[in-house]
Amino acid sequence: MNVRTRFSPSPTGFLHVGGIRTALFAWLLARQSGEGRFILRLEDTDKAREVTGSDQHIFDSLKALGLIYDEGPDIGGPFAPYRQSERLDTYKKWAEKLVDQGRAYVDPYSPEEVQKFREQAQIEKKPFLYRNHRPENPPEWDGSKPLRFKSDPKAYKWHDEVMGDLSTGPEVIDDFILIKSDGFPTYNFAHIIDDLLMECTHVIRGQEFLASVPNYLNLYEALAIEKPLLATVPHILGPDGNKKLSKRDGAKDVMDYIREGYLPEALVNFIASLGWNDGSEQEVFSIQELIDKFSLRRVQKSGAKFDEKRLLWINGTHIRNLTLDDIYTRCKGFWPAEAADYDDTYRKKVLELVQERLKYFAELPELTSFFFKDLPVDMELINNDKQLKKFSHDELKELLEKTKTTLEQSDFSTADLTKKLNLLLETTGQKPRVLFSLIRIATTQAPASPGLADTLVILGKETTLKRINTTRVMLETK
């Protein structure tokens, strides 16, 4: 079978982590079969909810994550157009087919009248079924009123690739709207036609559609078309509570994560592992491994909570797995402004030191700024240090003076610097915890930094001695 999967968002806003997961699963499925195709289709049948620019944003987000689609609105394909608003004639043709078969009819009621029926059902504590109000002599379809599917209520048993065997009774089948009074089809109708015409083999979508599936099955029967493989994936939930992840819970635009310097492969790894595993104890996967190992059958039936700390960890491990050259290319644009004054060699050396403590690229400036500029002396760093606060400023000043004279003799190679630092421990009789902390703070003015010798080698003799001297002077005046 030639796998053809699709991702069919409506352009009503940004793509967040929850939505992107359906896209990811569909993409993985297409990629794991040689001839597989992944299709992007825009379901823009609700003019009122459409957000200008969100179509472009969807294209960008998918591309940024590497979820490259083979057919889509902006790139075309054998079944173009891929925007439902440009396919109205097609839906109309299929709707007429149903009318001719006596399987579709015009809804003669006004929205207010239907609303009354609905309210009545609510009062009676019964689910609303339009078919209880089926008109006896519906008018001809002239496009000014909605067209409804004339359902054939019955019980269904079907298989869902994720949820397993499902079944429902006839009470859930209703006469849903096929074509709205504005001439646009509903999702319920349009996606069935498009999936058929675009030869989609799998339909992967969120849990919110599960209750509608029996209606779709009824429509597939009426049109005598074979249904695709159905897969219903649970929602990703917000970190607090059990609610579907939404903007309120801090669900961010995936592009925000890209902008903060999360790696696409880490995001993909994280999103996939939210509700999927391969049965082994592996947690970190490359894209290729995900393609090779993914299967709908191992997707969790229950929703998973979005845990940003876990994403942070996964991103960190992916960053650590990168080669220095690779990470250097990819973190361009995240350096502190002053880094522009330094050459590639210097920046690479800095990057090498911070690679293992980098969780996402946006942290680069706070982790490295002292390599590129002199930070103002912050006496609090010394005064709040548990060990250093035990010493008087005079004592500390003296330690820095000794450090200065000793390091002046160094050629600032790693080996020699290490030797000199050890020598200082001997001559001053201080513990590393005291002496190294002092030197580290004096030379970086940062609460945290890479190893002392490594840092000083990169800073170089001139800068190191200058900064030691600056701090020494500050200790004098205070």
Place this chain on the structure above:
RNA sequence: GGCCCCUUCGUCUAGCGGUUUAGGAUAUCUGGUUCUCAUCCAGAAGAUCGCGGGUUCGAAUCCCGCAGGGGUCACCA
């Protein structure tokens, strides 16, 4: 309210009737890595498997009830 789905450490999960005193990862805490942060290593703590019945020699695993959570009942997708 009807219908449908779900329920294992805080979190993501393994588990498909006995090898389970329920495993891993993360998060947390402790110790080690000449200083801080991180990494790495070692260790600790953390789930009576939602609850109650049953089936069975034996159940997280099978069956039945219940409870809790979620979804849905739109001219939204």
